Amino acid sequence: MTSLPQPSADALAQSAHLLALVEADIDEAGGWISFARYMERVLYAPGLGYYSGGARKFGPGGDFITAPELTPLFGQALAAQVEQVMWASAPQLIEVGAGTGLLATDLLLELERRGCLPDEYGILELSGELRARQFDTLAQKAPHLAARVRWLDELPAQFSGAVVANEVLDVMPVHLLVSRADGLFERGVSLVENGAGGRRLCWADVPAEGAVRDAALALDLPAPAGGEYVTELNLAGRAWVSAWAERLERGAMLLIDYGYPRAEYYLPSRSNGTLLCYYRHHAHGDPFLWPGLNDITAFVDFTAVAEAAFDAGLDVHGYTTQAQFLFNCGVLECLARRGPQESADYIRAARAVQRLTAPQEMGELFKVLAVGRGIDGPLLGFVRGDRLHGL
DSSP: TTOOOOOHHHHHHHHHHHHHHHHHHHHHHHOOOOOOHHHHHHHSSSSTTTTTTSSSOOOOTTTTOOHHOOOOHHHHHHHHHHHHHHHHHHHHEESSTTSHHHHHHHHHHHHHHHHHHOOOEEEEOHHHHHHHHHHHHHHHGGGGGGGGGEEEESSSEEOOOOOOOOSOOOGOOOEEEEEETTTTEEEEEEEESSSSSSEEEEEEEOOOOOOHHHHHHHTOOOOOOTTTEEEEEHHHHHOOOEHHHEEEEEEEEEEEEEEOHHHTTTOOOOBSSSOOOTTTEEEEETSSSSTTTTTEEOOEEEEHHHHHHTTTEEEEEEEHHHHHHHHTHHHHEEEEOOOOTSHHHHHHHHHHHHHHTTTTTTTTTEEEEEEEEOOOOOOOOGGGOOOOOGO
């Protein structure tokens, strides 16, 4: 990891504090915790986790760039689908995990232009630092609309309208599953002496049990090649979708993330799983490095998410690539509004659209899944290129 930029002394001190909490967790649990528990701690521990601490995460100065950071055209195109859902349900909108607030700003401004502003724009955000950034972004870029925004601490008891979750499922804690010739195991986190009088984090496998084993047996995993097959189970994501199903009276959820249908997720060639870490725009594979300072993500099994929604009583309205979804929602028409094609602004916007839609960029890797209740007729974003048959 010598090629990674070095954290500041303050950041390292924060990471050491979080590491001590993780070690205490492991000791209290008898020497082993699931990776899902570890991932939950290092991403969401109050005041110290990656998403709950104060580290800058989004944009050029952070660790990664999301679609709303690239261009407002993403939100403008998405607004067309949000408008259709709200007209078919209720003029309410909730965004889950709103990042810097740019997507909220872009959606509100475009919905205003379309004459269909929501009565309320809810933001479900657990990070106090990100809430402050979202408030500042809205106050700066759309001050006349900021009063419509309300921050939520938990899922609503009941809801009708549109729900948007952009890059949310990929950062939900995952269990690590290991298939070997001698059985199924869950890979978790333990401690080992480091040779200098201290301890360090290490991997440790235990026999898979309970919900992890049940989910693994339902997957028909490839035969282990080279000794073992490692993959992820996002049980938290399935439970989260089911919880929304209990609350969604009428409307639809638009889930945007990178991932695959099950047939592609558990390919024999993907024997090391999809887990990745990000630090200052550098991807690496060590989730034990500087706990709390790295983003940790896993690709989404969209088949599992769709099944969880269906089993909980929701309709599965569509599944397609981000590129096809944006084209269906009129991203090129939004681009045309940027002015003359020879202008610098248009050229920058066109390059951003290419990154959002090109197969070798985000266009094919990112997918959009829509699930809901009480919505009649096809959704705009899936009228062409729907891949539901592939789930």
